[in-house]
Amino acid sequence: METTKKTKVPLVVAYYCSGHGYGHATRVSAFTKLLLTCYSETKPERTPLVYIVSSAPEHVFSDSLKLGAKYRFAEVDPVIVQPVAYHVDRVKSVEVLRRFLKRKEELLEQEHRWLVQIHARCVLSDAAFLGCLAARAAKIPSVIITNFTFDSVYSYLSTNLHDLSATSSELQTAVCTAFPDASVSSEDLEPLVSQILEGYCCAGLLVRLPGFIPIPSFLAEPSLPSFRWVDPRTGRFTDEIKSSLVAPENMQAILPPLEQLQHQIKRSMIQAPLIVRHPSPSIFTAAGRALLLDTIGIPPHKQDPKKTKILIVSFGGQVFKKPRSPASTPPRSSRSSSRSSGRKSSIQTYSRSTAPSPSSTSSSKVSTNSTAATSELDLLFTPECMSLAPPRLATPGHIYVPGAPPSVKPFSDENDPFAPRVNQEALLVNGDPSIYEVQGPFLTASPCNSVEVILDQDINVEVFDGLLEDVPQLLPDDDWIAVICGVSKEQYTACKDEEDVLPDNFYVAPKDIYMPDLTVVADVLLGKLGYGTVSECIDACTPFVYVSRPLFIEEHGLRLLLSQEGTGVELSREGYEAGDWATAVEKAYLWGRDAKAEKLKAASQEIHTEDNWVDNTASKGPMATRVQEGKRLARQVLEWVDDWHSCSEPST
Numbered sequence: 346m347e348t349t350k351k352t353k354v355p356l357v358v359a360y361y362c363s364g365h366g367y368g369h370a371t372r373v374s375a376f377t378k379l380l381l382t383c384y385s386e387t388k389p390e391r392t393p394l395v396y397i398v399s400s401a402p403e404h405v406f407s408d409s410l411k412l413g414a415k416y417r418f419a420e421v422d423p424v425i426v427q428p429v430a431y432h433v434d435r436v437k438s439v440e441v442l443r444r445f446l447k448r449k450e451e452l453l454e455q456e457h458r459w460l461v462q463i464h465a466r467c468v469l470s471d472a473a474f475l476g477c478l479a480a481r482a483a484k485i486p487s488v489i490i491t492n493f494t495f496d497s498v499y500s501y502l503s504t505n506l507h508d509l510s511a512t513s514s515e516l517q518t519a520v521c522t523a524f525p526d527a528s529v530s531s532e533d534l535e536p537l538v539s540q541i542l543e544g545y546c547c548a549g550l551l552v553r554l555p556g557f558i559p560i561p562s563f564l565a566e567p568s569l570p571s572f573r574w575v576d577p578r579t580g581r582f583t584d585e586i587k588s589s590l591v592a593p594e595n596m597q598a599i600l601p602p603l604e605q606l607q608h609q610i611k612r613s614m615i616q617a618p619l620i621v622r623h624p625s626p627s628i629f630t631a632a633g634r635a636l637l638l639d640t641i642g643i644p645p646h647k648q649d650p651k652k653t654k655i656l657i658v659s660f661g662g663q664v665f666k667k668p669r670s671p672a673s674t675p676p677r678s679s680r681s682s683s684r685s686s687g688r689k690s691s692i693q694t695y696s697r698s699t700a701p702s703p704s705s706t707s708s709s710k711v712s713t714n715s716t717a718a719t720s721e722l723d724l725l726f727t728p729e730c731m732s733l734a735p736p737r738l739a740t741p742g743h744i745y746v747p748g749a750p751p752s753v754k755p756f757s758d759e760n761d762p763f764a765p766r767v768n769q770e771a772l773l774v775n776g777d778p779s780i781y782e783v784q785g786p787f788l789t790a791s792p793c794n795s796v797e798v799i800l801d802q803d804i805n806v807e808v809f810d811g812l813l814e815d816v817p818q819l820l821p822d823d824d825w826i827a828v829i830c831g832v833s834k835e836q837y838t839a840c841k842d843e844e845d846v847l848p849d850n851f852y853v854a855p856k857d858i859y860m861p862d863l864t865v866v867a868d869v870l871l872g873k874l875g876y877g878t879v880s881e882c883i884d885a886c887t888p889f890v891y892v893s894r895p896l897f898i899e900e901h902g903l904r905l906l907l908s909q910e911g912t913g914v915e916l917s918r919e920g921y922e923a924g925d926w927a928t929a930v931e932k933a934y935l936w937g938r939d940a941k942a943e944k945l946k947a948a949s950q951e952i953h954t955e956d957n958w959v960d961n962t963a964s965k966g967p968m969a970t971r972v973q974e975g976k977r978l979a980r981q982v983l984e985w986v987d988d989w990h991s992c993s994e995p996s997t
Contacts, residue, residue, distance in 0.1 A: 356393040356983065359460055360414075360469045361476030363422050363495075364400030368877035371860075372554070373397060373471050375622045376490060376979065377409035379972075383979035393983065396463065398456075398476070408622065417459075420445075420452060421473040425498065425897075431873070431918055433896040435502045435529045442499060442537055449475070449540070457482040467986040474544025481547040481603075486989040488982060489545060489563075490617070492554040492876060493899040496541040496561060497571040501898040503531040504572035506580060531570050538569065546603050550985050551614040552978070556876055556906035558582075558898060559589065563614060565598040571898055582901050590905070610992045615981060618974040619910075621880040624861040626952040626968075629945065634866055641852050647826055656820065656827045656930055657854075657863055659872035660892075818927040819848065825930070826850040828863065861885070865948075868941070869933045871916070871926060874900045879907055884971065886944035888912040888937030890929045892921045912937030 358380065362373040377395050384391040395414045397406050403416045410416060423445035426437040456479035460468070468480035472491035480487035507526050545562030553560065559567045559574065567574060567589055574586045582590075589597075599612050627633030638648045647653045820827060832853055847853070854863060860877075864870060864885045872878045874891040876899070882889040883906070891913060893900060907913035914933040916926065944967075951966030 354464075356391070356467075356986065357463055357465045358393045358395045358467055358469060358986075359463070359465045359476070359480075360395055360397050360471075361421050361473040362397060362399035362401060362406075362471055363473050364420075365422065365424050365495075366875060366877075367401075367405060368875045369471050370399065370401040370405040371622055371877045372620050372880070373399070374406045374409045376469075376471075376620050376975070377406070377414050378412055379620075379975040379979040380983070381409065381412045381414065383976040383983070391983070396465075419456070421456075421475050422495065431892060431894040432526070433502070433894070435896070436527050438502060439499070439529050439534065439537070446537060446540055449478075453478050453482060460485065466990065469982070470548070472545075474541050477547040478544045486550070486986055487548045488550040488552060488985070489548045489560075490552040490554065490620075490982075491560075492557040492902055494541075494545050494560055494562060496538050496545060496569065497558060497898055499541065500531075500534060500538045500569045500571040501575075502529050502896065503534050503570060504575065504577075504896070506572075506575070506577060506895060531572070535570070542569070543603075546600070549602065549610065549612050549989060550982070551612075552617050552982060553614055554617050554876070555619050555910075556879060556899075556903040557590070558902040559586065563599055563612065565600055574898070575901070580895065582905075587905075590902070610989050613985075615978065617978055619880055619883065619971065620975060620978075621884045621971070622861045623968065623972065624865045624885065625859065628862040628865045629948045629952055633862075637858075637862055637866060640858070641828055641854050643826065643828075643852055647850075652824065654821075654825045654868040654934065655866060656825055656926075657830065657867040657870040657872075658827055659830045659860070659870060659878060819924050820850060821927045821931045821934075823850070826852065828852050828854050828867075830854045830858070830860070830863070865945075868938070869930050871921075871930065874903050874907075876903060879903045879911070883907070883911040886911070886937065886940045888914070888933035888941070890914045890916050890926070890933045892916050892918055912940065 360373060360377060363369040374397075377397060380393055380395055382392075395409070396417055397409065397414055398417045398419050398421060399406075400418065400420055400422075403410070403418070406414065406416055423442045424438075426434040426441060428434050428437075452475060456475060460479055460483040465483065465485060467485055468476045468483075468487040470476040470487060470489050470491075472489060472494050474495065477487040477489065505528065542562055545560075548562070551560060551563045559571070561567070561569050561571075567586060574582055576583045594614065594616060597614075599614060602612050625633065628637060634650075635645075635648055827850060829847075829851060861881050861884070864881045864887050867885075867887050869888045869890060870878065870882055871890045872892070874893060874897075878891075879889065881887075889907060889911060891907075893915060904913070912933060914929045914936070916929040920926065920929065947967055951968055954966075
């Protein structure tokens with residue numbers, strides 16, 4: 346008798362991804378890859394069909410789409426409005442949230458119909474609350490996979506702390522005039538935040554990623570409002586909150602499910618390993634490294650890691666100009682050698698002394714007597730020296746930053762953070778070679794409210810008989826080069842004037858460059874404090890110089906993670922905006938270089954000794970271990986979904 350073999354229908358998973366930045370997208374793509382490969386060796390028939398649902402562009406999920414995941418564009422969450430690189434416009438952010446919530450029922454019905462149409466068996470969410478609400482409507486389970494949730498983010502907008510308190514008075518006045526940091530009352534926010542909280546409460550499983558902060562929808566304590574979690578005197582989590590974050594999981598009370606979701610399976614939490622995109626094995630070989638640097642345009646004589654150090658600048662939307670050298674300025678070659686020798690001397694002294702905490706970026710006060718035996722680095726940070734620095738000139742519509750990269754970004758359509766860029770014929774504004782319009786990675790200019798950044802390159806300061814070549818100083822010395830991410834080479838080739846090209850030793854990375862590989866070759870990375878960058882720096886043991894965004898409460902968890910598992914140095918906004926990066930970059934390099942060297946050595950040995958280390962469960966190297974931990978987590982999530990459905994189906 347001939348039997349017909351029944352084809353098993355794959356588990357259909359809808360993975361909702363927040364449109365707020367690349368960090369969510371990169372880790373969703375990374376975990377989707379794990380979902381699609383976690384059973385490849387043992388039970389390939391259990392491989393799920395994964396739909397990624399997001400307002401982020403399709404190309405950022407390319408890694409997982411190549412393995413069979415599907416993409417669907419949809420508006421799944423509101424966005425935080427950032428008119429300036431690290432400034433949050435609270436009022437506009439709340440307006441965007443309010444408009445989104447007015448459409449919530451319409452969007453929810455749309456997602457509900459789609460989930461039923463594709464026969465979805467579960468929803469994963471990072472960290473769009475709408476996906477969890479849609480899962481409840483479709484009567485399927487939902488899982489939150491994140492290190493924070495947006496109820497905490499929006500709740501924190503009612504804090505009394507100000508977003509621009511760390512910047513200079515002139516710049517602060519200009520930015521506050523153009524983009525007032527108006528407070529939002531907790532009473533106004535509470536009914537809006539409660540709707541977000543309700544969505545997260547629909548989830549039955551929390552997969553808590555490293556760098557986490559309190560998740561109020563799952564854990565009984567601490568509760569909202571989130572501004573109570575931060576000590577206003579220090580701008581850091583209170584001791585009580587820190588204690589709650591390190592408490593054993595069995596000591597953390599998990600909230601019961603919503604009344605209408607009573608179910609046999611209990612709500613639960615899994616503490617996840619680091620979910621991160623993995624670098625290509627070839628990047629740990631000399632040939633792979635050279636190939637990557639060739640694509641950036643770095644000449645061969647600057648590719649030797651023993652002679653050249655690499656700083657990756659990952660902010661996006663920046664325009665750098667080559668500083669001018671007035672006639673009175675000595676030739677660069679003679680001054681750079683003097684500067685380099687002085688700086689190396691200061692490094693040696695510093696490395697022999699007791700190193701300050703990586704979280705501290707303040708410099709020690711030293712004698713300001715010009716005859717004292719002080720280094721160039723010490724002289725730079727004395728009050729007298731700082732008072733001689735070029736003043737910041739600011740007006741409500743313009744920010745003048747002497748010799749600095751801009752940090753101001755134009756507004757975008759607040760509902761579309763991934764809107765395409767404006768196609769710029771040239772960067773010059775009104776023909777003025779010193780004015781540029783700055784485009785962020787997802788932002789597009791609006792003619793009525795775009796902001797111009799003026800880079801005044803004509804100011805030169807001679808300090809202490811020519812010890813300093815430039816104030817401020819981007820790179821520690823001439824042994825360093827910088828690779829800029831988030832801009833195109835066309836932004837520079839469009840400018841014909843020699844002064845409008847990149848500064849010396851600066852290069853532009855291709856837009857499609859694979860950041861985990863670039864992070865591996867970096868000696869230091871400079872950027873904003875976000876999960877994607879932090880996780881990839883930790884994975885590659887790359888020291889990280891970060892600029893804080895005080896109104897993003899997620900940063901507190903990431904800062905703790907970086908202090909525990911990585912190397913982090915905070916650079917003030919004022920230092921970043923002035924182009925005064927060198928000291929922070931040097932500190933980060935010194936603190937992290939040994940761990941980085943060990944990582945590169947171990948990875949190089951692993952790829953040469955392990956066959957197929959990605960899929961070989963017997964592999965014991967650190968990279969293979971990271972992959973296997975992720976696959977184990979993916980299986981746990983899929984097994985939890987099976988258990989949920991087993992409990993919900995009537996017994997026969």
